[in-house]
Amino acid sequence: MKLVKVILKNFRGYNNTTIELHPDLNVLIAENDVGKSTILDALNIFFNDDAKIDTSDCNIHSEDKFIEIGACFRLEDNELVILDATNPTSLKEEHLLNREDLLEIRKVINASGKTITKSSISVYLNTFQPTLFEKPLITYKQSELKQLLNQYKLEIENFDSISKSKKADMRIALFSHLISEQTRFEEKQINIKDIQDDSLKTWDKLRDQLPYYTLFQSDRTNTDGDKEVQDPMKAITKEVLADLKDKLEEIKNEVVSKVEKIGEETIEKLKEFNEEIANQLITVPEIKSWDSLFKFNLDTDDGVPLNKRGSGVRRLILLSYFRAQAEKDAIRNNRRNIIYAIEEPETSQHPNYQRMIIDSLKTISEKEQYQVFITTHTPEIAQMVEKDSLILLQKDIEGHPQVVKNEDIKMQQITKTLGILPSIHSRVVICVEGPNDVNFIKNINKFVPEFKEIIDLENADISIYYLGGSNLKAWVNEDHFRKSNIFEFHLYDGDIPKYRDIVNTMNEKNDGRRFGVVTSLREMENYIPPRLIEEQFGVNLDEYLYMWNEFDIPEHLKKCTLPHITNMREKEKRIKQILNGCLTKKITADLLKEHGVYEEIAGWFQQIKEIYERTSGLTTTSR
Template sequence: MKLTRLKLKNFRGYDNIEVNFNENLNVIIGKNDVGKSTILDAMNSFFNDEIKLEPADCNKNATEKVIEISASFRMTRNENFLIDATNPTTLGEEYLLNEDGLLEIRKVINAGNKTIGAKDTKVEIICYHPKIYEQPFILYTIADLRRILKENESIISNYDEINKSKKADIRKALFNALMKEDTEFIPTIISLNNIQEDNMKSWIKIRENLPLFNLFQSDRVNSDGDKEIQDPMKAITKEVLSSLQPELDIIRDKVVSKVEEIGNKTIEKLKDFNGEIANQLKTLPDLKAWDSVFKFNLDTDDEIPLNKRGSGVRRLILLSYFRAQAEKNTIDHSHSNIIYAIEEPETAQHPDYQRMIIDTLKEISQQESSQVFITTHTPEIAQMVEKDSLIMISKNEYKKPFIVQDEQLKIQEIVSTLGILPTVFTRMVICLEGRHDINFLKNINNSIPEFKEMIDLSHPNISLYELGGSKLIDWININHFKESNIKEFHLYDGDIKKYKDLVDKMNTDNDGRRFGIYTERREMENYIPIQLIETEFNCDLSSYINIWEEFDVSSHLEGQLVEKIKDKKSREQAVKGILNSRLAQLITTDLLIEHGVYDEMKTWFEKMKVVYEGSREAIQVKG
């Protein structure tokens, strides 16, 4: 389960906004006091009930003093969800997803009083529900569900086989019986307060299925409970308790059951004295999160309290925690997902540590069970992440914060806000499609002496550049090429038309600064001698020799790694890594000649040399 969208209404400076999230890493950027931390605070309040809001958190211009925080989650296809005390079900089968197929949960908080208490908060599911009965089946007690099932017995062929002690099974049977091809679906708001779930609070049940949310704030409270010390231990405690959730649920349910039993007997006895009062009473559990029961400290033995040490040291505790998390295998996570939200992770850190921090957080975000959110003022961090991970907050002419949606405008504002500069200042850049192409060209240049004598690609005045790179700095550098005198040599695979058209155009323009070639074969992997591949992968490729120029080598070979790597995309990338790194280093001149590609590849390096050494006029003539 991944958080994909957040909606805020009347929360602090935001009157009404919607933010879409990357399912891995999100970097929130904006000037001071624009509302970056507000986004994380809203998420913290949504996930963690112990975070109490105040009436002052309501937007001062709100006509109605009501705060709304909505979070939408993308579920895996068969992800089970425990929504009542019976058995797990999928939200799709219960028709509890919204029109976009997301689980959307909204907290509605009344901020019109002097304080905000538990009774001022309602939790709702926003869904696209079939209109087949008076109200959604999730709102009915098991007695009502049995009654509705009995009413429809004549149209339910397997009526006797249905487990009538489980509400989820009854609901599924009713959906199957009453749904038609022309059934109307309507936007529906389901209040969790109205779900009749045997007196157990439904929000508690649903919250246990949501991701754990850990917020690490940058505030300095300078006390024994300094958040930078407590929060890692609190996060660790929450994760450990989540792995013990089934056992804790059993204990909790036993306690609730016993207390309800005694409480109900007490109410029955009260009826002997005052039946009117007794009829107004019922036993309702007011349960706290398990992690509120435990508290752990990090202590030192040199009599210097940890919170009195330098801010850099305190932040290193956070870095160490994240590095420990990055080393954990995703299969160790028993919880469905964990969200890490970190304010300004670069605070009080040396640039080397800043790079280590962002590399670690990126690694964590790539794990299937993790998602990362950070705020930052540092250009070094912003330029290291992909454009799709960046969220830019700005203010309009009325000083109201908003999320910049237009892609080009977003990037321009980020570059302007953080003052990011290009990082390429070489004499020539060689542009290729991807990192595997870069590895292949570097290795082949180093492996074949004749090619290296023409032009040495390790020279500091030459940069190899991934044109398909998605990092912010890639966009900045590409624009820098256009505005500079840096010479460009483009080498692209011959299997993609848009790159062929790009090469044809730049060569037709013949501006003396840019020149390009596209390969005669499908991609770089097709230039690797077949016998090297057969030896490496212990396979026979002789039947593909006649079509080798257009053969999809990596897709064919990824099947060889099924046992080692389960994910298909990861397998294909692993194959490309082996081909373009390890095998490219084994290629010799004789093997290239035998493979019939030596002359074509020689032309690549000859053209590179012309572009690198020649003046604009020379390139125009020779190109």
């Protein structure tokens, strides 16, 4: 279950806004006081009933004084959800998804009173329902469903096998029997209270099946005191002591008992000196909490306490503690997915640490059970992520925050907002589709001496950039290519017709600066000799050799290799990294000749050499 949309109505500065999300990583970008943190706060209020909200959170211009926070989730195939009693049900089969087949939940908050209480909050499902019944079938009681089902007793073939004790089974049986191609559907909001079963609170049950959302805010104190560094250690100490509660209680009772006994013996001896004073005394234990006895510092190897280190390092520790606790809480609450929301993770960090943090968060977000939100003002971070992960917020003419949806305008405004400049300094740029293509080109040039003799890419003034599915940095640089005198060589895979059209158009223009080639094989992986792939992955590819030119190698390997990686997207990514990484370092000229692709690849490097020589006037560039 992944969060794919957020809907905000009358919440702080937002009037009526829908924000489409990336299933992995979302980077919110805006100038100060536009509404980045507001989105994260809204999600916190949606997911966590104990999150703070008051009447001042209602948009001051709204007339009805109702705040609405909506969230849309894409469910996995065959994912079941418990709505009534303990009977899992398919929301799709029950027609409880919206028009886009998303689970859409709206939290509506009445902010017209002086304060907001639990009674001020209502939860709705936004559904796309068949117009077959007087009210949504999910709201019928068990007795009502039995009565309704009995009306079709003679028409439903498997009537006797339908469980009359499970409401979900009866509902699905009715839908299956009554829905046809002529059935009309309409959008219908269902108050979650109308679904309530006597044995449970439906919203509590549904909420517990949603991703676990945890927010790390940027305005935490950042001093040398306990608040920043000691709090995590204190919390860890309390957690450990809680596990030892019974043993510690036993020790405490034994200490109190022995001290009281010795105290009584002392008082008895005192009576021999002065009975009046002795009678005024009593042993009273004054017991402090166990955690007050312990104080831990995180010292570095050179003996410097962490709270004397820089604020950036302290913040890294706090962020790590935040992650560790979030994952424990998720496990404790039986949540399968976790959403991390982190405000300005770059705060107080050196650029090297910024890159390390974002690389880590990107890796986390690509795992199946995680989704990450961050806000940032830093160009370095924005340039490291895919364009689809970037969300730009700007105020409209009425001052309401809105998402910039036009892709070109979004990218232009982000580069302007963050002050991102091109970073191209080479005379020639090789443009390929993705990062794996970059690795392929670099490795075969470096490890096949015959290609390196044509032109040494590593030592020439040449850069290689990937443009397909590119990040912001690549987008900026690509635009810069068009406005510069840099020579370009474009090498695209042959499996996508539009790339062939782009290359043909480029070559027809014959502007003397841009040149393009489309591979004769499907993609770079097809140029890797099959023998190397078989040895690396322990597979036999003989039966696919006749169709090798068009064979989807990563797709095939996903089905029969790396069984320890269960997420198919992660598996494909890893396979491509292996193919274009370590395997390309084992390629030789003889293997490529045997494979029948040596001359084609040599032709790529020969053309790059000719372009490079044209920029410098040199007769040779081999080194």
